[in-house]
Amino acid sequence: MRTLVTEVAVVLICLPVFVGYTAVLLRRSEQLRLTAQHMAEHDQLTGLLNRHGIALKTPALIKRARAEGRHMGVLVLDVDHFKNINDSYGHDAGDVVLASLGTGLVSWVNEGDLAVRLGGEEFAVIGLHDHPDSARLLAERLRSSASQLQVVAALRFTVSVGVASTVPAPLASDEPVSYRELTTARAAADAGVLSQLLSAADGALYRAKASGRNRVEITPEPGADAAPTLVSKG
Known part of the structure; x- marks a missing residue:
């Protein structure tokens, strides 16, 4: 029983870290997607639309x-x-x-x-x-x-x-x-x-x-x- 309680406590302690890390990865992924989209739609030399x-x-x-x-x-x-x-x-x-x-x-x-x-x-x-x-x-x-x-x-x-x-x-x-x-x-x-x-x-x-x-x-x-x-x- 004590082992189970300990494991649950560890999970509860680590959960915010995991959620925070996941949020960072999702934001980074969205930033990369937007960057790739911008590069696909714009000319690199002038910055204008292509x-x-x-x-x-x-x-x-x-x-x-x-x-x-x-x-x-x-x-x-x-x-x-x-x-x-x-x-x-x-x-x-x-x-x-x-x-x-x-x-x-x-x-x-x-x-x-x-x-x-x-x-x-x-x-x-x-x-x-x-x-x-x-x-x-x-x-x-x-x-x-x-x-x-x-x-x-x-x-x-x-x-x-x-x-x-x-x-x-x-x-x-x-x-x-x-x-x-x-x-x-x-x-x-x-x-x-x-x-x-x-x-x-x-x-x-x-x-x-x-x-x-x-x-x-x-x-x-x-x-x-x-x-x-x-x-x-x-």
Whole structure:
């Protein structure tokens, strides 16, 4: 009997230690999960969202745009003559340019906008606007602000910007569908909206490059004739 009492006493003494240690392990595990999630969704050099990150974040913006009847705007920015920067100043300087632009975008964009590094020297800003011209005005502000950055000695750079915007069409169904089918349809529609806007903004970016760089171009109105222009980004 005395042995049993002793064992119970030992368990009661050790239990708080075990519970505390378990809590520490759970907190550590959650911290590691959040860190891994952040790394998966963000670009390591600039700290901005990456393509995976915007795929997760944009559905909420698209939902708001549909509900409020607002324009969803996508701006695609590309550093002009970036290869020349790397060749003349070195790749470390090129990284500083990209990191500085990333930091600048965070402070220049509107509250609630998503700043993204798409890859290489290409960035994007995604947000909601009350009027399609608001996206163009934001693009001009970003272009002007970038041209005033001085990152390495006398090194300055410019960006070209392509702009596209649309009011996402409401989701409609003539027949009752299950929640799973509705969720799948909404995800596909959202991915289509983002893909089309990125493609349209990228096309406008090519026109900005072809027109001399350090400028903003917007996507032509639907149905407008626009001869495709091929030009290397840079």
